[in-house]
Structures are given as C-alpha cells and as structure tokens.
Amino acid sequence: MTTWDIALRVGSGLLFGAAIGFERQWRSRSAGLRTNALVSLGAALFVVMGAYSFTGPDADPTRVAAQVVSGIGFLGAGVIMKQGSTVSGLNTAATLWASAAVGALAGGGMFWVSLAGALAIIAANMVLRPLGRAMDRQHRDSREDSPAEYQFEVRCPTDAEAAIRRLVFDAISRPDLTVQSIAAIDLPDDEGVRITVTALADERNDREIEAAIADVIVAPAVSAVRWTVIDLSAVD
Numbered sequence: 001m002t003t004w005d006i007a008l009r010v011g012s013g014l015l016f017g018a019a020i021g022f023e024r025q026w027r028s029r030s031a032g033l034r035t036n037a038l039v040s041l042g043a044a045l046f047v048v049m050g051a052y053s054f055t056g057p058d059a060d061p062t063r064v065a066a067q068v069v070s071g072i073g074f075l076g077a078g079v080i081m082k083q084g085s086t087v088s089g090l091n092t093a094a095t096l097w098a099s100a101a102v103g104a105l106a107g108g109g110m111f112w113v114s115l116a117g118a119l120a121i122i123a124a125n126m127v128l129r130p131l132g133r134a135m136d137r138q139h140r141d142s143r144e145d146s147p148a149e150y151q152f153e154v155r156c157p158t159d160a161e162a163a164i165r166r167l168v169f170d171a172i173s174r175p176d177l178t179v180q181s182i183a184a185i186d187l188p189d190d191e192g193v194r195i196t197v198t199a200l201a202d203e204r205n206d207r208e209i210e211a212a213i214a215d216v217i218v219a220p221a222v223s224a225v226r227w228t229v230i231d232l233s234a235v236d
Helices: 003-026 033-053 062-077 090-107 111-143 158-171 206-212
Strands: 081-083 086-088 148-156 177-186 193-201 224-231
Touching (some): 003 033, 003 090, 003 111, 033 062, 033 090, 090 111, 148 158, 158 177, 158 193
Antiparallel strands (some): 081 086, 148 193, 148 224, 177 193
C-alpha cells in the first residue's frame, strides 16, 4: 500500500463523514460536522492500520473493522437521552454508527460503496424525516378516536376530603366518561390525603378533560392535581 493509497483512503473517510455531518450540523444536532467527520476518519484510520500493519498468513484485518463497529456503540450511547417517556438522540446515534461504516469502507478502499453509503445516509436523514413526521401525525389523529383510561390524582387537607371528592366526581361526571374507581389514601406526616380516580373514556380528548377539571385545579383546598392517560388501543 503506497502513501498515496493511504492518503486517498483516509481523505475519503474524512470527506464522506464531513458530508454526513454537514446535514446534521444544518439541523443543529448535537453530533454535527466535526463529530461525524472524526468518526468516519477514525474508522478509516483503524481499517488502514489493520490492512497495513498486520500482514502474514494469520493476519485478519477484518477484526479491526469489527472492533470499530462495537467501539462506536459507546459513543452512540452518549448521545441518547431519556427524560420521562421521551427518548432523544436515537437517530443521531444511528448516524454516528453509519458514519463509522462509511469510514471503514473508505479505509478498506471501497470508495464507491463508501460514497453510496454516505449519500444514502444523507438521503435517509433528509427524506425520511418528513415522512416519519407525517406518519406520527396520522397516528396521533387516529388515537384521538380510540378509547382511553384517565387517572386523576388530587391532594388536599384531610378535613377537606369529602368536599374535594364531590368536586372531582362532579367534574368528571360526563356522558363519555365512566368512573371505574375512586380511593383516598392518607399521606404521611399529616400532609393531607391523596384522592385517586380512574375513569374510562369512549374517545381520547385531553383538551376537554383539562377543561373539565379546571374547577378542581383552582380550588383553594387543593394543593396538587395530576392526571395521566393510557391509550387503550396501544395495549395488547
């Protein structure tokens, strides 16, 4: 392998990785131009090292590429964030992983395949993004017509329990809601009582539920109000 061959392979890895990173930087993602370029460059360098340094009948340069595939997982895990039920960074991590593959292909001298891979990654991030959003919107619209279970939690002083229970019950007494259970639990350290209500809705309508419990939220005796919804169409 000549010096020109090495420079071409490493340079291709850097260039193709930068092309992928340009799209990510343009969309203000955490792993942008430099990160993707460096990941692709590093993968190309490792593959070149495996092909150039290890020679002989027992040499297996593909082992280096295999280690690149597993090693990039640690970097990808660092950009995945979970907050509550929301997970972000999965696409960024997948792009980094794919950038490493592009760099490895360039380092292995498969320039056209590496270029095609880089273009495919860019196209996937640009074209599939609006398609995915359109599918999400359609799914959300369909979920509005599906049955749902609402769970309400209200905290109040112990001496106001009876009045708040009636207030909550009146608020959710609607034709499209069926109360399944109502319970009150004393909180420790004389912090009051927690009233929990579960109701089934024929159709999910979060706006109307929020408006229905508005009187409960502003009640002077209520210290906290929380409600959650379970989409029953998503439960197997």
